[in-house]
Amino acid sequence: MNELLMEFKELKEMKENIRRSVNALELCWGCERICECKQQTVDDAAPVWLCISCRNKFSDYQPMAEDLFRTAVSKF
Numbered sequence: 001m002n003e004l005l006m007e008f009k010e011l012k013e014m015k016e017n018i019r020r021s022v023n024a025l026e027l028c029w030g031c032e033r034i035c036e037c038k039q040q041t042v043d044d045a046a047p048v049w050l051c052i053s054c055r056n057k058f059s060d061y062q063p064m065a066e067d068l069f070r071t072a073v074s075k076f
């Protein structure tokens, strides 16, 4: 009975992990591909979703981007 309960718990955790990964998938506004994106705010404009490679492009352009990401990520 306990083993069954453990398996059920593991399955529940697995499901939760998948759900979290899927939620991180967004359409990148830079390259227009579905990938793991983070919300990015550039200047005072509305927030956009960008993947890692597009974000790197932006951080060259704007050194403050990394701090903005950390703030955005901590809200999740």
Ligand SMILES: [Zn+2]
Pocket (backbone or CB within 6 Å): 028, 029, 030, 031, 032, 033, 050, 051, 052, 053, 054, 055
């Ligand atoms: Zn991209």
